Amino acid sequence: MSRVVYYAAMSLDGYIAEDDDTLDWLNSYDGSYEGNGAPPVEGGYDEFYESVGAIVMGSVTYEWVLGYMKSTGRSWMYPGMPSWILSSRDLPVPEGADVRIVDASAAEIHDGMVAAAAGKNVWVVGGGNVASQFADAALLDEVRATVVPVVLGQGKPLFDRRIDGGPMQLTGVYPRKNGMVELTYRLES
Ligand SMILES: NC(=O)c1ccc[n+]([C@@H]2O[C@H](COP(=O)([O-])OP(=O)(O)OC[C@H]3O[C@@H](n4cnc5c(N)ncnc54)[C@H](OP(=O)(O)O)[C@@H]3O)[C@@H](O)[C@H]2O)c1
Numbered sequence: 001m002s003r004v005v006y007y008a009a010m011s012l013d014g015y016i017a018e019d020d021d022t023l024d025w026l027n028s029y030d031g032s033y034e035g036n037g038a039p040p041v042e043g044g045y046d047e048f049y050e051s052v053g054a055i056v057m058g059s060v061t062y063e064w065v066l067g068y069m070k071s072t073g074r075s076w077m078y079p080g081m082p083s084w085i086l087s088s089r090d091l092p093v094p095e096g097a098d099v100r101i102v103d104a105s106a107a108e109i110h111d112g113m114v115a116a117a118a119g120k121n122v123w124v125v126g127g128g129n130v131a132s133q134f135a136d137a138a139l140l141d142e143v144r145a146t147v148v149p150v151v152l153g154q155g156k157p158l159f160d161r162r163i164d165g166g167p168m169q170l171t172g173v174y175p176r177k178n179g180m181v182e183l184t185y186r187l188e189s
Contacts, residue, residue, distance in 0.1 A: 001119075002053070002114045002117045002119060002120065002121055002122060003121045003122070003141040003142050004110070004113075004114075004121070004122045004124060004134060004139055004140050004141045004142070005052075005121050005122065005123055005124065005141065005142040005143075005144055006124040006126070006131040006134070006135075006140055006142070006143050006144070007048055007123055007124070007125075007144040007146075008125070008126050008131075008144075008145060008146070008158060009026050009145075009146040009147075009148055009180070010145050010146070010147060010148065010158045011025060011147075011148055011150045011151060011152045011155070012147060012148070012149050012150060012151050013151050013152060013153065014157055014158050015152045015154070015155030015156055015157055015158070016126055016127060016128060016155070016156055016157070016158055017127065017155055017156040018152060018154075018155045018156075019154060019155055019156065021060060021064055021156075023064075025148070025150045025152060026148055026150075029148050029150060029178070029179075029180075030178075031149060031178055031179030031180070032177065032178060032179055033175055033176065033177055033178070033179045035175070038173070038175050039175075040175050040176055040177040041174040041175060041176065043174065043176075044146075044176060044182070048123075048144065051120055051121050052081070052117070052120055052121050052122070052123040053081075053082070053116065053117030053118050053119065053120025053121065053122070054081065054082045054083070054084070054113045054114075054116040054117040054120075054122045054123070055078060055081055055082075055083050055084070055122070055123045055124075055125055056083070056084040056085075056086065056109065056113060056122065056123070056124055056125065056130065057083075057084075057085060057086070057124075057125035057126060057127075057130065058085075058086050058087070058126065058127050058129060058130040059085060059086060059087035059089065059091060060127060061125055061126050061127055061130075062085045062087070062091065063091070065077060066091075066092065066094070069094065075094070075096075076094040076095075076096065076097040078097070079096065079097070080098060081098060082098050082113070082116035082117070083097065083098055083099045083100070084100055084102055084109050084112075084113060085099055085100070085101045085102065086102060086103070086104070086130060087101050087102075087103065088103045089101075105133065105137070106130075106133045106134045106136075106137040106139050107137050107139065110122075110137075110139050124140065127156055127160075128156055128157045128158050128159045128160040129160045131143075131158070131159055132159045132160050132161050132163065135159065135163045135165075135187065136161075136163075138165070140187055141186065141187060142171075142184060142185065142186055142187065143168065143183075143184070143185045143187065144182060144183070144184045144185075145158060145182070145183050145185075146176075146180050146181070146182045146183075147180060147181045147182075147183065148180050149179055149180070165187065165188055166187075166188030167188070168185035168186065168187055168188075169185060169186045169188070170183070170184070170185055171184045171185060171186050172184035
């Protein structure tokens, strides 16, 4: 059965981006972990991406991706992946990308995303506001936060509001060779 999963990297103090949307703290992070106590666990983004059948993101994240494509000359990062972009504006769509720009609530797009995912999971890419909308609607099943040991002091948070409901249940702890730790939590709904 498809799950709706918020998968994101966050600083040790809980931010997914700086206030100006830069991600240098993440992209330039170069740490290591020797495995004292708990051995490093293989896996990470590629393994996660294999489990995904549809994605959703807010327009700020989408425009960051478009800017990244332009500055690096790269093509759309999610080829063939059914992608929902939340926005009240008309935004460009890269050639060949399976992207729909929608002005809609989490509840309105949920069933279509699950159908498109065809048994795989739906990835809530971010930002924290979009993830909070899914949590508010009780449509978020899992949080996978990769902690990057960097302290930013301020920025855009993993969630932008209090999330009510039952306690999240820890379902996994995955220390990586690069010093990041992926924490997975199941939400009660
Ligand atoms: N560290 C990580 O793993 C990670 C993951 C994801 C994102 N990020 C970064 O985090 C930052 C995210 O920024 P953010 O949280 O400010 O923005 P965001 O969630 O990407 O986008 C927010 C915008 O999306 C539109 N939107 C949101 N919900 C909507 C709805 N239900 N219907 C219609 N439009 C809706 C609105 O803009 P308009 O209507 O004006 O278009 C809103 O201002 C970016 O810098 C991104 O690169 C980091």
